[in-house]
Amino acid sequence: MRVIFAGTPPFAAAALEALVAAGHEIVLVLTQPDRPAGRGMKLAASAVKQAALAHGLPVYQPTTLKRPEAQARVADCTADVMVVAAYGLILPQAVLDLPRLGCLNIHASLLPRWRGAAPIQRAILAGDRETGITIMQMDAGLDTGAMLAKTVVPITDADTAATLHDALAAAGAAAIVSALDAYGTLVPQAQDERDASYAAKLSKEEARLDWQQPADALARAVRAFNPAPGAWTRLDGAPFKILCAEVAREGEADAPPGTLLRADPAGLVVACGGGALVLHEIQAAGSKRMTAAAFLAGRALRPGVRLGD
Known part of the structure; x- marks a missing residue:
């Protein structure tokens, strides 16, 4: 397939590497602009940009996809599908409608549980015994689109957000390759809003331990x-x-x-x-x-x- 890939952190880079290895034609890689990092606060490329450049893939780093010039760049690719993983920018409806098969999101939870920014951490905090990857057909809502495939990943008592992240990144990479291979046979399943929960972004103050807790x-x-x-x-x-x-x-x-x-x-x-x-x-x-x-x-x-x- 002709694929536009949109992602930023290492979680997304794992999926990009898998798509390249599977032989898909990556016609454009979208990732966030370089950010200051490290002690010297020098501009650093995202993990996805580094992976894309290593494979000689075209990279585009708009600050927003709401502008006509950004949407035109995406439209010019005539992609079959856009794969999105932890991109960090909102995709307006005009962009969601551009690829022939729409936009697929690799989400690190078993939707509709833990929609939002921090599903890995929220699952551990809640004491969930399992989480996973959901491949979802994106719509204008926040992780509300129809589900195409799920992969269950257990959460052990030794898992940290770091170890669970790595397990989910590997599962997500495998899941998106399988989903694209079987796309014509996948049956979209609507999410049950009654089971939805929101994984709010983490804050430093929230990470302060309350010793009154068990x-x-x-x-x-x-x-x-x-x-x-x-x-x-x-x-x-x-x-x-x-x-x-x-x-x-x-x-x-x-x-x-x-x-x-x-x-x-x-x-x-x-x-x-x-x-x-x-x-x-x-x-x-x-x-x-x-x-x-x-x-x-x-x-x-x-x-x-x-x-x-």
């Missing part, structure tokens, strides 16, 4: 916010990131939530609203990521200290 909810939060924006609390008034944690096996803690119960090389054990949380990897303000053992080697921390204040 330990299992806080353990999910640590996994969901890893790597970004990073679960955090305060220790002696300074930000204190928590990168790896698990529910303590000893059960309920007889101390106010946020109280440090134990500090040894095995971890920092903190009382929660229900049970306790063992912090295995942390990052203090101005320091690098380290294990609890490494942290304690350079700092004395006694039980009774309150986190979060």
Whole structure:
């Protein structure tokens, strides 16, 4: 097929690589403009742009697709289909109507659950046992189009947003290739609005741990916010990131939530609203990521200290 591909981050780059490997003709790659990144804040190309250039594919980086010149560039491609994955720009109806077969979206959830910007993290936060990929025929709504295919991906107790992202990226790459191969036999299925939920964008403030919550909810939060924006609390008034944690096996803690119960090389054990949380990897303000053992080697921390204040 003649394919226009629209995407920006590594999740989308995996799908682009798969489409190229499958032999589809990529007539245009749409991706967001280069953004400042790194310590020097130099302009950096998106993962999709890097992949496209590596294959010698034409790249177009408009700031919006609402302008006539941008729509004309897409129309000139006479594409069979546009494949969209985490592009980050709104596709107006005029663009949705341009490809012969319309626009297909690779969405990282089992729609209609977790429509929106952060489906991977929201699934972990909610304690979902599975998520997946939905290949969807795009319409003007927010992830509301008819579903063409689904792939289920389990969520384990060890999954972080990073590991689940990688699993879903691989599943999405395989799913879009299969969907295009079988396009003529796929039967669109409308989403049931009664089952819809919204995966709102993450914020740094939301990633601040509330020690009044039960330990299992806080353990999910640590996994969901890893790597970004990073679960955090305060220790002696300074930000204190928590990168790896698990529910303590000893059960309920007889101390106010946020109280440090134990500090040894095995971890920092903190009382929660229900049970306790063992912090295995942390990052203090101005320091690098380290294990609890490494942290304690350079700092004395006694039980009774309150986190979060």
